[in-house]
Amino acid sequence: MHMETEELSEEDIWEEVNTFVLAGHETVSSAIVWALYLIGLHCDVQEKIHDELDKVFGEDTKRPVTEKDLNELQYLDCVLKETMRVYPTAHSFGRQMPEDTNICGHI
Numbered sequence: 001m002h003m004e005t006e007e008l009s010e011e012d013i014w015e016e017v018n019t020f021v022l023a024g025h026e027t028v029s030s031a032i033v034w035a036l037y038l039i040g041l042h043c044d045v046q047e048k049i050h051d052e053l054d055k056v057f058g059e060d061t062k063r064p065v066t067e068k069d070l071n072e073l074q075y076l077d078c079v080l081k082e083t084m085r086v087y088p089t090a091h092s093f094g095r096q097m098p099e100d101t102n103i104c105g106h107i
Contacts, residue, residue, distance in 0.1 A: 007064040027089035
């Protein structure tokens with residue numbers, strides 16, 4: 001990121017893409033697929049996201065995305081976090097033994 005302008009350069013963006021693809025492709029792609037699916041199911045949510053994007057970027061769709069822009073996309077951030085809450089990429093399963101197990105006299 002350029003410290004003077006806070007803009008994400010094309011190189012910065014490609015580094016992030018490579019991180020997603022190489023380091024966590026399965027979890028990131030799963031989260032993206034669920035998010036797109038749920039946004040597609042809920043037209044009202046899709047419209048709110050579109051409005052928020054219009055508000056932040058306006059007519060200037062060619063300018064670089066900045067960290068400030070990302071921080072202003074609060075509704076989109078909430079949608080993504082809710083998607084990951086409802087459909088987590090890393091599941092946790094609790095197990096309960098049907099009966100006590102005795103190991104060397106310890107239960």
